[in-house]
Amino acid sequence: MSFPLVVEPFQEDFQGHLSWANMGNMTLRIASLHAEAHGFGVTYMKEYQRGWVLSRLAIEMNAMPASLQGFSIATWVSRIFRQFTDRNFEYRDADGRIIGHGISTWALIDYQSRQPINLEHLPNGGFSAAVFDEVPPIATYSRVRVTSPQLTLSHRCAVSDLDINGHVNSIRYLDMAMDMLPIEWHREHRLHRVELAYGLEGRCGDELEIAMQPLDALRFAFEIRRPADKAVLVKALLSFKDGI
């Protein structure tokens, strides 16, 4: 299932490409629309009082479409294992050339018990008919650890950070990580791969700490923490390439 898109004015970053934040939210939007089309989206969740929770996300882009250019995002579910399911993404430019891949892992949470549902035992076979057993040709998730941060900044979560569930939008954490690097860095390096691992959800008013540790010349690890309860909300890894 592939969704055609266009980079609209005011969706670009300061260098004229689709911003990673918009790319990330479009990716989640496509996941949501695909789930809905297969009967386990917003409508299902409302009826059964359940909700999809993003556990991990990795996106690798070899090129980012520029202003007014078309592109597409395809998505499919490749695996269902106990409480988790793997959803993949393939990004193509207007000429149909593959420009990127994504992998993600989700859990389905019951709002009453706050527990994840076993996805292998859903009624009527659940969504096993939608599974397509192929995975993108990119590395799987890394293990992220921040042991001695080089820089730590703070962020007070506000209304503009929230998604429809009242939690901090999953992609806002990517902005928080990208914003740790100065504009001079972004001018000379292209963000190539993004990894996000989600723990507890952030809420409006939360005071967060974003800690950054360089891993090598082009890779940076991040931990986004909430000092009030010592929670780690998100771990992230950004990998850059030289040049734009």
Next chain:
Amino acid sequence: MSFPLVVEPFQEDFQGHLSWANMGNMTLRIASLHAEAHGFGVTYMKEYQRGWVLSRLAIEMNAMPASLQGFSIATWVSRIFRQFTDRNFEYRDADGRIIGHGISTWALIDYQSRQPINLEHLPNGGFSAAVFDEVPPIATYSRVRVTSPQLTLSHRCAVSDLDINGHVNSIRYLDMAMDMLPIEWHREHRLHRVELAYGLEGRCGDELEIAMQPLDALRFAFEIRRPADKAVLVKALLSFKDGI
């Protein structure tokens, strides 16, 4: 010229309506596409090294479309006066009912001289043929003054705040203003009218101060300042209604 749109997943605020930030950026996008279609958009600006600069914006919404609902934004230019032009907006829901209006004022800046162009003396009559002399039935811009702020918070401009020109995105200032009010306020009050008056442009790394002053029970004035050079970047006025 009317553009059909849909509230996509991940464009909503925490209450399930299209967020003001997304509504604002869609409004600017439509302005850009309309200008392009009339020969004075991105293509023209690249060739002549000029750029549209937003001077004032006011949007009044009686309802905000909810998740997955369709809506439309129509736009037209109603006036050209010396260095300025007025562009208007009309918002309709999926049934064609008017749900809001917008007014905006723009200047065309020459990148080399940094001076505004006299829009009445453009070659070939400029875009005077596109002018449609009708204005929306909402109040014009107010005069905003913050004399004794009740609350002042700071914001460090970062890469994620920037637009394609490398300036802080015009609508980010609306987020900064909305974020000054606690979530409890937003839960019980619907943002009805937004006014923004733009001065100097914000850049990455700028340390800003956002000062808020209540005007009455439902209206708040804001000044977004850059203490480093005592510049006022944006003045804003938010008017709320009781209930959601």
